[in-house]
Amino acid sequence: MNQAVATDPISTCTIPTQQAEQLQGQLLDIQKAQRMAEFFSSLGDANRLRILSLLAEEELCVGDLAAIVEMSESAVSHQLRTLKSMRLVSYRKQGRHVFYRLQDHHVLHLYQAVAEHLDEV
Amino acid sequence: MNQAVATDPISTCTIPTQQAEQLQGQLLDIQKAQRMAEFFSSLGDANRLRILSLLAEEELCVGDLAAIVEMSESAVSHQLRTLKSMRLVSYRKQGRHVFYRLQDHHVLHLYQAVAEHLDEV
C-alpha cells in the first residue's frame, strides 16, 4: 500500500542525491534509535552505575544499597525502578526486604568495556 | 595522611557492617562513575545514535548529515559537538565543509552489542 511514497528529494551538499537516499536506508530507524537511547540513558547516571557496581558483586536489599552508596532509600528505590524498567536488574522479595541483582551479565560486560575504554584515553 | 578517616558506621539492615564497608571499597568511585555516566549519556539520544549509524557507514559533512537525518544543520552541529567532546567522532575540514567520522570502532562494537541485546528481548 504505502510503498513508493514520493518524499522530497534530499538536498545534499557534497554527495549525490542517490547516495543520500541509499544512506537513508542504512539509517537507524527512529523507534529503534529511541529504544537504544533509552537503554544507554539508563546507564547514563553516576548513581545508577554505582548501584550496578555493587550488584555486580552480590545481591543486595534497598536499605543496604542506600547505606553503602550513601543515598536516601527513596532515591535508591526510584533508581532501581528505572533499572528494573530497562531490565537491567531483577529482584526477589523476602519478608519485608527486596533483594535486587543484575538481570544478566550482558550489562556487566558492557560496563566493563566502557570502564576500560575510558581508561585508555 | 588521610588514611583511616573515622567515618560514621554504616547502618545496614541485612548484612553485617563489616561486609558493607568491604563493599564500599568495591564501589565505583564517584568521579569515575561520573565519567562513565557522561559517556553513556552521550549515546543516550536517538538523534545522536542516528547520526552515528550513518558515520558508521562513511564520513559525511554536516549538511549531508542534516539532510539525511532530517534535522536542522544547527541541531546536527550541536549534537556533533557533544559527540566530539566525548571523542566519539573526529573531523577534517576541507574548504567550507567539515567531514565527520567515527573516531574508532570501539563505539561501533558497543553500538552493535546493544542493538543485538535489545533484539533479544
Place this chain on the structure above:
DNA sequence: ATAATATCTGAACAGTTATTCATGTGTCAA
C-alpha cells in the same frame, strides 16, 4: 491491635538537555 521496619509512590522543585532562532566566522565564486 499497635508499633516499627522496609520499601514504594506521586508531587514538587531544581538542574540538565535538545532544539530553535539569530547571528557570527570562514571559505569560495563572481
Place this chain on the structure above:
DNA sequence: TTGACACATGAATAACTGTTCAGATATTAT
C-alpha cells in the same frame, strides 16, 4: 568587494531527569 554557502555558537525556551518530602503499603514483632 560582494554575496552565497557551510558550519559554529550563544541565548532562550520547552521538555526531561533526579532528588527530596510526605505519605501509602506491606510485613513482622509485641
